[in-house]
Amino acid sequence: MKLYALNMIQPVGEKPPPEALDKVMAELAEVRRDLESQEAWVFGRPLHGPEASTVVRLRDDEVIATDGPWTEGKEFIGGIIIIEVEDLDAALQVAARYTRVTGLPMEVRPFQGLI
């Protein structure tokens, strides 16, 4: 089995209206239940937007914290799901379900090493 991160790619800008969001959230909960029943679910949470982000970095010998994401972009990672499945094909199938529910692209990234 391999671990994969599914990164939900979200455009910067307006959020969908609450009634549309409710339907999406209900469907996402269903996908999660299915993954849990298949013992594929490891972890998953939506992230706050880049406006809530703080970057800590080294400048000379001093560590400083600054406001904002590490890179400005038109898209950001809106949520992370970690699954444990057989291979890339299985991971892509899960990602396809998320994409159908949210309409958002999903980046599928393998973790290093086997479990």
Next chain:
Amino acid sequence: MSVLVRVFGDVDVAEEAVQDAFAEAVRRWPADGAPPSPAGWIITTARNKAIDRLRREAAREGKQAQAVLVNVAEPVEEGVVRDERLRLMFTCCHPALALQARVALTLRLLGGLTTAEIARAFLVPEATMAQRLVRAKGKIRDAGIPYRVPEEADLPGRLTGVLAVIYLVFNQGYGGRDELAAEAIRLGRVLAELMADEPEVLGLLALMLLIESRKGARMRDGELILLADQDRALWDRGLVDEGQALVRRCLRRNRPGPYQIQAAINAVHGDAARAEETDWRQILQLYDQLMGVAPSPVAALNRAVAVAEVEGVEEALAVVDGLDLGHYYLFHAIRADLLRRLGRREAAAAAYDEAIGRTENEAELAFLRRRRVSVCG
């Protein structure tokens, strides 16, 4: 190769092992004679070589794990070899790999071309191609792309991807690199044997064979010769017959798809002993069917050629002028020919100039330049 990739789970280990095994074969077969199952011999030898190599490395680096993982050899059956090739084909053509990487991997791992040969065929430096292959193999390993024939639900889409890679290789060969066309046909034959129940697989093989059958007639003195002007005695009758037999097999299945229909169109050409005897009505019907299942501007352009023969040149020109294919040399070449036949010489000359500016193929250029001169001097 494919068997070993699965045994070792690593393309590089398998590749080195196969090279070792072939080196051994070159040393031993001339003296001892070839073994009864050469493929099985290579695999068994390669596997033993790989185990030796991994043990040596394990001893050197204190890495025991990889050597332990290797199952010590039971003999390998021919049937297993075939199944493994199919798995490897789907792996090489996985949609998670970039198209260029799929083509390169297929030629390297299934076609047995060297990295240098593939680099030459695609006009990139060998180092670039080597890097592309390393990255692709790395992704297969790291992303966990499986060695498996896809499940039923995914099969049609994934098979389309495999066929597209093979046809792309074939078309690279059409531009004069014969070894690629031959390799594509060989891969098409392998796939047709492994997946004989898939009519599109047979359709693609038929299409390639029928196009290839005209190779000897397609050029004269470095100039492209159009289908209508080809010396049909130069067509390879064996390939025509084989292609047409495959088309008939497809017809019996009655599950038409784009490759089968294009093969059928080429089979109709193969029936005509002289260009004037071509059954253009049937060809036009087939193009209509093609536009039904897989509409594309390029298919519409080719259909226009049949329209010119059945309905008239004016009608064909109207079809062509409605297409948004201005970047494509063949669009201008076909348009030029229709204008020439309508006696509109200046417009035809301008269209030939457009076509000439959009191809670098010497044979096509020679043809277009001669036609350009013939309309306007």
